[in-house]
Amino acid sequence: MALIGKLVVCGVGLIGGSFALALRRAGAVDRIVGVGRSMASLQRACELGVIDEATTEWRAALDGADLVLLAAPVGQMDAIMAAMAPHLGPQTVVTDAGSTKRDVIEAIYRHLGARLANVVPAHPIAGAERSGVEAAFPSLYDGKKLVVTPLPENAPGAIERVRAAWAACGALIHQMSPAEHDRVFAAVSHLPHLLAFGLVHDLAGRANAEQLFGYAASGFRDFTRIAGSHPEMWRDICIANRQALLGELDQYLAELAYLRALLMAGDASRLEQLFDEARRARNAWAEQQTNIVSE
Amino acid sequence: MALIGKLVVCGVGLIGGSFALALRRAGAVDRIVGVGRSMASLQRACELGVIDEATTEWRAALDGADLVLLAAPVGQMDAIMAAMAPHLGPQTVVTDAGSTKRDVIEAIYRHLGARLANVVPAHPIAGAERSGVEAAFPSLYDGKKLVVTPLPENAPGAIERVRAAWAACGALIHQMSPAEHDRVFAAVSHLPHLLAFGLVHDLAGRANAEQLFGYAASGFRDFTRIAGSHPEMWRDICIANRQALLGELDQYLAELAYLRALLMAGDASRLEQLFDEARRARNAWAEQQTNIVSE
Numbered sequence: 332m333a334l335i336g337k338l339v340v341c342g343v344g345l346i347g348g349s350f351a352l353a354l355r356r357a358g359a360v361d362r363i364v365g366v367g368r369s370m371a372s373l374q375r376a377c378e379l380g381v382i383d384e385a386t387t388e389w390r391a392a393l394d395g396a397d398l399v400l401l402a403a404p405v406g407q408m409d410a411i412m413a414a415m416a417p418h419l420g421p422q423t424v425v426t427d428a429g430s431t432k433r434d435v436i437e438a439i440y441r442h443l444g445a446r447l448a449n450v451v452p453a454h455p456i457a458g459a460e461r462s463g464v465e466a467a468f469p470s471l472y473d474g475k476k477l478v479v480t481p482l483p484e485n486a487p488g489a490i491e492r493v494r495a496a497w498a499a500c501g502a503l504i505h506q507m508s509p510a511e512h513d514r515v516f517a518a519v520s521h522l523p524h525l526l527a528f529g530l531v532h533d534l535a536g537r538a539n540a541e542q543l544f545g546y547a548a549s550g551f552r553d554f555t556r557i558a559g560s561h562p563e564m565w566r567d568i569c570i571a572n573r574q575a576l577l578g579e580l581d582q583y584l585a586e587l588a589y590l591r592a593l594l595m596a597g598d599a600s601r602l603e604q605l606f607d608e609a610r611r612a613r614n615a616w617a618e619q620q621t622n623i624v625s626e
Numbered sequence: 627m628a629l630i631g632k633l634v635v636c637g638v639g640l641i642g643g644s645f646a647l648a649l650r651r652a653g654a655v656d657r658i659v660g661v662g663r664s665m666a667s668l669q670r671a672c673e674l675g676v677i678d679e680a681t682t683e684w685r686a687a688l689d690g691a692d693l694v695l696l697a698a699p700v701g702q703m704d705a706i707m708a709a710m711a712p713h714l715g716p717q718t719v720v721t722d723a724g725s726t727k728r729d730v731i732e733a734i735y736r737h738l739g740a741r742l743a744n745v746v747p748a749h750p751i752a753g754a755e756r757s758g759v760e761a762a763f764p765s766l767y768d769g770k771k772l773v774v775t776p777l778p779e780n781a782p783g784a785i786e787r788v789r790a791a792w793a794a795c796g797a798l799i800h801q802m803s804p805a806e807h808d809r810v811f812a813a814v815s816h817l818p819h820l821l822a823f824g825l826v827h828d829l830a831g832r833a834n835a836e837q838l839f840g841y842a843a844s845g846f847r848d849f850t851r852i853a854g855s856h857p858e859m860w861r862d863i864c865i866a867n868r869q870a871l872l873g874e875l876d877q878y879l880a881e882l883a884y885l886r887a888l889l890m891a892g893d894a895s896r897l898e899q900l901f902d903e904a905r906r907a908r909n910a911w912a913e914q915q916t917n918i919v920s921e
Binding site for chain 1: 905
């Protein structure tokens with residue numbers, strides 16, 4: 332008997348589609364139903380063999396469902412949960428793949444309050460340059476981190492089913508509180524994205540923008556790669572996690588104020604010391620990364 | 627007859643060594659003398675065939691020299707020019723490979739004032755992850771930009787000899803004023819380095835640094851790659867170009883203040899618009915890059 336009888340994936344793109352393909356590869360699922368707003372893209376997912384059935388109706392999708400993965404952009408979670416709530420039975424476990432947790436959890440309390448035992452928030456730390464169901468592949472999660480951020484109301488059995496599903500996808504299971512999750516990713520992911528978008532926007536608005544970009548080299552290319560990320564997705568993440576992100580931005584502004592003071596004073600030795608500490612920390616981290624993930 | 631009879635390279639590392647190898651590959655030089663502080667590393671350069679002779683004495687090095695390339699860290703330029711000045715004859719053309727120009731030019735006026743017609747500042751926009759003479763290779767400059775930043779006092783023939791030498795190395799010759807050069811590179815190179823060093827230093831100093839780095843992924847890796855750069859070199863660049871760099875940092879701080887205000891206000895639509903403009907500019911630039919250079 333498979334781990335999951337009926338799996339429902341809402342948002343069959345890179346993340347949701349790869350989850351479906353990984354569970355299928357593991358023989359961990361019997362039947363996969365895709366649900367979404369666009370029948371055309373769901374039918375493409377059927378053609379690609381990512382899902383078995385497609386529907387735009389939550390009632391049909393949730394009937395007899397064992398596990399639901401919500402893999403839509405976090406900005407759509409509120410509307411999705413409102414739509415699914417009337418049809419969600421007590422036997423179904425729900426999880427999500429949102430990059431932020433506080434806002435998803437607020438939506439859970441708002442709409443799925445009657446089912447809190449079975450709604451277990453999580454976040455797979457994986458991704459790729461391309462998006463959409465065409466980009467999905469079964470090994471996306473191999474060796475990648477899955478952070479499960481349980482609610483106090485979650486039933487231990489529900490948490491275990493979510494962990495087991497992601498483990499079957501090849502992911503390494505980590506657990507932390509939602510608030511801790513949002514602080515950590517504000518620092519190492521959301522802030523760098525904001526900073527990269529900001530630098531490119533700043534330079535692109537200059538009168539000599541063309542000249543500036545003309546002399547940009549590989550350091551600039553790598554530093555700004557994440558400024559090529561999806562604007563809507565990152566708008567949602569930044570807004571959803573803006574409390575933690577503002578805290579990180581303010582810490583970074585304090586760091587820049589210190590760097591500015593060193594430059595003003597021409598303090599070469601403290602500047603070199605700071606650069607040296609940064610290089611050591613960065614290189615020590617890079618050496619530990621044997622299996623770095625995209626996001 | 628070769629373009630250059632006797633070439634002197636001061637600082638036979640990646641940059642100076644590759645210049646020597648590229649000119650040799652082009653058949654553009656008869657004899658190459660390396661000069662530096664460490665006889666051991668110069669002898670290594672001899673063994674590798676990068677230079678023909680090594681000396682620590684400027685008198686011997688400059689005797690009959692046609693062209694001198696100063697390829698030492700910019701922080702050493704003042705001492706180097708002071709040492710070479712008494713031995714520099716009127717027939718020798720001097721250029722440099724410094725990443726900043728204002729400070730190099732200040733040193734030129736301080737020490738080589740009697741030879742201004744023949745001292746032509748320049749900056750090759752090329753580099754690699756590794757440094758030192760072992761990392762030097764003849765094709766480093768193929769298709770890369772060389773920015774020559776002539777002084778008003780430069781003789782046209784001297785400028786032309788510097789341009790011709792770099793063209794023989796395979797470089798594409800660009801020309802701008804020293805001040806313009808320093809402003810452009812403050813924006814697209816020096817500031818991103820400062821920002822990357824700052825972010826890693828900020829996070830490395832946190833009580834939960836290990837946890838933070840543990841969840842950092844590919845976006846963080848690329849954004850912070852330049853924080854692994856050489857601390858002494860970047861200290862020198864930041865100090866030397868701190869006037870332009872402070873200007874760029876202040877413009878960026880204004881951009882971050884705007885981003886902070888959008889986050890505080892929860893202004894999702896302006897945030898998305900900014901991200902979208904940044905993405906378009908970044909992608910348009912990236913598509914034009916067929917031959918992106920390291921630095």
